[in-house]
Amino acid sequence: MANIQQVAMQAGVSVATVSRVLNKQKSVAANTRIKVEEAIKQLNYEPSLLGRSLRTSESRILLVLIPKISNPFYLDIIQGIETSALDHGYNILLCETDSKPERENIYFDLVKKKMADGIISMDPTVNIDTLIKMAENHAIIQCSEYSNDSGIPYVTIDNEQAAYRAVKHLIMIGHQKIALVNTDEKFLYANQRKKGYISALNEYNIPIRDEYILYTRELGFENGQQAIRNILRLENQPTAVFAVSDMLAIGALKELSSNGVHVPNDMAVVGFDKIDFSNMTNPTLTTVAQPMREMGEIAATKLIAKIKGEKVESVILNHELVIRESTSG
């Protein structure tokens, strides 16, 4: 509970000298440094970040905005962010927005009010106008989900290309009737993945059938089940399903098995994201892996660069198609 004054007094030096010791400046005589360090130990002194932040106008805290902490998709990205942030002497604050603007605003305020230095936004439902306005005066990076014309730097993968490759894989193993389980196209990734789906079909002159393109309200397990129920009701059933998220695909697997439809023999399934759980299902799930950790690390590095006033560019990283049991009997 001591402050810098008391330490200075105890050590018989000025507060400036104590500050120099704290900040590891070299212009301090060896024995002065020792005196100060002893005083710090004796008084159990911890420098206040508030005083320091107020003075230096940087808090060294980063905000990470995610819609739901329960979404396993974000895990590795967050790990990446955290690693990189700690390396640079920053702490991260995990902010669950629950996709609610009120929540979002609380966290934006934390930055406006100087309690945090910048934001990595991973919320696809974020209010992009608010974000753009924030970005005028504050450091912001978008990670995974982004908006192209916002001028806000982002780190992401090429969703269209990834979806294209996933669907092409299905075509190459002999499928022609391929369903797409997508979500609301207001999300850029949904839009892009659909484009990839379409361009793969086009390339092989496979007609696009509207009834094979389904939309779910959310990306949950139940939504995947529901989608399969609808697919199984079709007269002319597809032989493969590409779901834009692993949770959807896993719901699909469960519903297919409940209905006695064998995967992959009767129906092949591809997911997206390579969440941990995608390897625990029966059969295991073919899916698209994004370089999560790397994405997080880069996002954090870029944010910190931005905070320091550097010019920052967007990045598009490579993905990888992980072929497992759900497409290879």
Place this chain on the structure above:
Amino acid sequence: MANIQQVAMQAGVSVATVSRVLNKQKSVAANTRIKVEEAIKQLNYEPSLLGRSLRTSESRILLVLIPKISNPFYLDIIQGIETSALDHGYNILLCETDSKPERENIYFDLVKKKMADGIISMDPTVNIDTLIKMAENHAIIQCSEYSNDSGIPYVTIDNEQAAYRAVKHLIMIGHQKIALVNTDEKFLYANQRKKGYISALNEYNIPIRDEYILYTRELGFENGQQAIRNILRLENQPTAVFAVSDMLAIGALKELSSNGVHVPNDMAVVGFDKIDFSNMTNPTLTTVAQPMREMGEIAATKLIAKIKGEKVESVILNHELVIRESTSG
């Protein structure tokens, strides 16, 4: 980017008056207030939390320590904490310790250094000595997992009683050979749940068999699978399994089904925690529900009371046994 000075100048009043408006004090004339509010709007002013916190020596930020954000167990508790915290004008900072002391210390430091006002610890692996030392000078509450003799207030359920009821349920539906899939007893809950298991068996004069008590290193899906593999190797196999965590129980379900063991006919299974996923399995899982949200809300309320210097007592909340398909054909 404006500060309180500039607002005062713009409004033609003193900084004190601006501060009064900001803090909604009533001793401000209506038209003065209006002048100030206009100036705030014009300058796009946001009061700095750093200045305020430094002055009031409170940051209104709470730290929530959890080992893994991927563990669904914590979800609702966090929701509860968050709700209650926001109601009281506090923000929460989610801290993933990964059960590593270095990580823990970073977050403890944040409190020592005044960047946060208190801690809710939910990490069973937390270094209890460090925590006790911290608690001497700082506000700390333990939630769910706790240490009895630390003097640190906690919010939890009666684990022994809950386990007792789960096992008694198995006995009541006719089981005598009941296995316990436990984890390291250095965790208080593991110790207590085993006690409950034993006392239920004792009450019905069922002998305790060492070979029916298994320990897993962690609480993951694979650990549950592994445990079942061991159980299925026993000569005299049990007819029921009580796992101290849903993830273990879900792993057990999967492994049993892979081995053609029907649940609940050949083997009944009970879990613990009622995570969302426990309702998505086939069959759905009988489990013990803790009042998660409530636990979180109470923990936050108590922490805030503690921060305000009030005396705070520990609480033990009620649990509930949720009977589903895995114990009722």
Place this chain on the structure above:
DNA sequence: TTGAAAGCGCTAACAA
């Protein structure tokens, strides 16, 4: 190498 002093943005005690 060290110290004195100003000031980051705010609140609150005291005075008017």
Place this chain on the structure above:
DNA sequence: TTGTTAGCGCTTTCAA
């Protein structure tokens, strides 16, 4: 009802 002013704990410029 409003203003003046000290000071929260720190960093940093300037001077010695």
